[in-house]
Amino acid sequence: MRRNVKCIFLCAVIALLAGWTGHWLGSRSRSIVRVQETVIRHDTIRPAVPEPKVIVREIPADVDTAAILTDYFLEKQYLDTIIERPYLRVELTDVISRNTLLDRTVVVDYRQPVVYNNALTLGSLLGPHNCIVLAGYRRKSWEFRAGYDWYNKAMVIGISKDIKRW
Structure with a gap:
């Protein structure tokens, strides 16, 4: 004992x-x-819209003016995934209308394992x-x-x- x-x-x-x-x-x-979990960071970056570089070209004789005006006033959104990794994803979105870059958005998703x-x-x-x-x-x-x-x-x-x- x-x-x-x-x-x-x-x-x-x-x-x-x-x-x-x-x-x-x-x-x-x-x-x-x-x-004990994964830390998730989501961030949106809105940088300043850069000044465009203007290139002047000759105008052809046979032009469809209605098609040009329709295309000119369309608002086009371009989505591009720049980086795709297991823990990181970066997306770039541009909005273009009237020959101008109206908006640019960068979205960052970062998952960091602990x-x-x-x-x-x-x-x-x-x-x-x-x-x-x-x-x-x-x-x-x-x-x-x-x-x-x-x-x-x-x-x-x-x-x-x-x-x-x-």
């Missing part, structure tokens, strides 16, 4: 030290963003000849664990590294 109390006390001290160490190491490089480097973990392993409770600390792709096996009445420690993430 006295040995069980010592083992439980030792597990509690190791778990407390692991938690304190994880908190201390994590607070040195803590990120500003704490919610990356977390630290975590405290708690878990268990159950099997025919073991019943283990584990507490751990994860730093980037490494995880350090300590716990107690209730079936074999022994301390356990472990370490793991992520090989591939998806």
Whole structure:
């Protein structure tokens, strides 16, 4: 009975030290963003309309004046996707009428994934000849664990590294 109390006390001290160490190491490089989600930024840029460069050309003799006037007063919208990446999309929209650039709009959508480097973990392993409770600390792709096996009445420690993430 006295040995069980010592083992439980030792597990509690190791778990407390692991938690304190994880908190201390994590607070040195803590990120500003704490919610596990993707940060979405949507922005619209309206730059000043540039001055056009005028080029004068000869007028042909046979001209359809009605077609020219119809085309002159049409309002044409041009939508162009400039950049398309997994996390970034930039679109450019121009409005042209009466031989003039009336409006230019740049739309930027940026999705930045949030990356977390630290975590405290708690878990268990159950099997025919073991019943283990584990507490751990994860730093980037490494995880350090300590716990107690209730079936074999022994301390356990472990370490793991992520090989591939998806």
